[in-house]
Amino acid sequence: MSAVLPRPGVAQSDKHPEMIVRTAEPFNAGPPPRLLGRQWLTPTDLFFVRNHGTVPELDAAAYRLTVRGGQGGPLSLSLADLRRLPRQTVAAVVQCAGNRRREMLALRDIPGEVPWDLEAISQGEWGGVSLGHVLELAGIRPGAAHVAFTGLDEVERRGRRFGFGASIPLDKALGPEVLLADEMNGAPLTPLHGAPLRLVVPGAIGARSVKWLGEITLQAEPSDNYFQAVAYQHFPPDVDATTVVEGAGRMLDELFVSAAICVPEAGAVLPAGPVTVSGYAVGQGGRLVERIEVSADGGQTWTEAALRGVHRQWAWQLWSATVQLAPGRQTLVARAIDSGGYTQPADVGETWNYKGYMNNAWHRVEVQVG
Numbered sequence: 001m002s003a004v005l006p007r008p009g010v011a012q013s014d015k016h017p018e019m020i021v022r023t024a025e026p027f028n029a030g031p032p033p034r035l036l037g038r039q040w041l042t043p044t045d046l047f048f049v050r051n052h053g054t055v056p057e058l059d060a061a062a063y064r065l066t067v068r069g070g071q072g073g074p075l076s077l078s079l080a081d082l083r084r085l086p087r088q089t090v091a092a093v094v095q096c097a098g099n100r101r102r103e104m105l106a107l108r109d110i111p112g113e114v115p116w117d118l119e120a121i122s123q124g125e126w127g128g129v130s131l132g133h134v135l136e137l138a139g140i141r142p143g144a145a146h147v148a149f150t151g152l153d154e155v156e157r158r159g160r161r162f163g164f165g166a167s168i169p170l171d172k173a174l175g176p177e178v179l180l181a182d183e184m185n186g187a188p189l190t191p192l193h194g195a196p197l198r199l200v201v202p203g204a205i206g207a208r209s210v211k212w213l214g215e216i217t218l219q220a221e222p223s224d225n226y227f228q229a230v231a232y233q234h235f236p237p238d239v240d241a242t243t244v245v246e247g248a249g250r251m252l253d254e255l256f257v258s259a260a261i262c263v264p265e266a267g268a269v270l271p272a273g274p275v276t277v278s279g280y281a282v283g284q285g286g287r288l289v290e291r292i293e294v295s296a297d298g299g300q301t302w303t304e305a306a307l308r309g310v311h312r313q314w315a316w317q318l319w320s321a322t323v324q325l326a327p328g329r330q331t332l333v334a335r336a337i338d339s340g341g342y343t344q345p346a347d348v349g350e351t352w353n354y355k356g357y358m359n360n361a362w363h364r365v366e367v368q369v370g
């Protein structure tokens with residue numbers, strides 16, 4: 001087993017000085033919106049970080065990935081073993097299910113959760129080996145329907161310490177886009193992002209992309225890890241912390257279609273007349289974003305945005321639009337439709353839930369004009 005030597009505060013220093021730190025320990029931070037939407041691949045020092053516990057410092061030479069539940073018994077793979085397999089890269093967005101929670105908690109409080117604005121999302125180019133390939137090496141037996149993952153970090157919940165975990169259905173796990181990644185943006189994965197090895201599940205909520213990956217298990221049922229079986233579940237707006245039946249929600253899975261405005265930022269003071277609005281959009285489950293529309297009058301009239309940069313499945317879509325601003329307090333709004341015909345709810349109240357997940361309501365930014 002590889003050594004876990006937690007060093008509190010490790011690696012925060014390799015982040016950009018302008019990162020918005022939501023919590024210092026565990027470290028949760030994201031870039032200011034104006035730096036986020038600037039480039040198609042988020043530079044590693046600006047890439048958002050979502051941690052639930054320690055950042056383990058793992059010894060790469062001693063590291064072993066264990067794969068259980070295969071036909072041939074457990075597999076133990078070193079990084080060198082993994083690096084002998086065919087390599088591939090995928091550009092994929094990682095978005096936390098809690099992205100844009102702040103708009104939800106403005107409506108009704110959501111205690112104990114990270115108050116992310118629109119910065120709990122970033123896009124990386126991930127390099128590594130196909131998860132499906134490793135599962136085939138382990139031997140997929142009939143009856144396996146889910147693949148569970150456990151991290152080597154230590155999270156404390158309800159008096160117990162355990163590794164963050166998740167699972168995905170076997171058919172998703174066999175998709176060619178799902179990677180065991182040891183590289184990010186052309187360089188070795190950094191400690192904050194899961195070194196030496198993490199899972200990347202394009203199109204799924206960020207919580208499924210387990211960092212510091214220790215174990216993979218082929219099994220019949222979804223993972224019983226707290227972060228799969230209890231947290232990251234979706235409940236209707238009328239359920240709250242006092243009425244919830246734990247574990248009875250819908251297990252979150254695919255990302256929802258959404259568009260967000262990075263520039264101008266909320267509260268900006270702008271002259272009347274033309275303004276260029278820009279941001280990012282993602283499709284449902286990583287689908288292509290087909291159309292993005294922007295309104296400069298709170299959603300009464302809409303202008304189609306130009307799609308900027310690369311247009312590719314699993315990636316986010318950058319966009320910009322020029323709209324006319326009238327004097328006064330104005331609300332800029334953005335919304336998207338994807339290749340599956342998925343659209344966004346207009347109002348955050350329709351999608352509010354007591355954990356503050358999956359806010360994909362039309363994104364509104366208030367600015368002062370003139």
Ligand SMILES: Nc1nc2c(c(=O)[nH]1)N[C@H]1C(S)=C(S)[C@@H](COP(=O)(O)O)O[C@H]1N2
Nearest residue numbers: 048049050051052096151164206207210211
């Ligand atoms: N082991 C482990 N993996 C993890 C987490 C964690 O706390 N521990 N957080 C998850 C969540 S909720 C998200 S959104 C993504 C964030 O990935 P990033 O920090 O590289 O941006 O990592 C996921 N993988």
Ligand SMILES: [Mo]
Nearest residue numbers: 096097206207
């Ligand atoms: Mo997340």
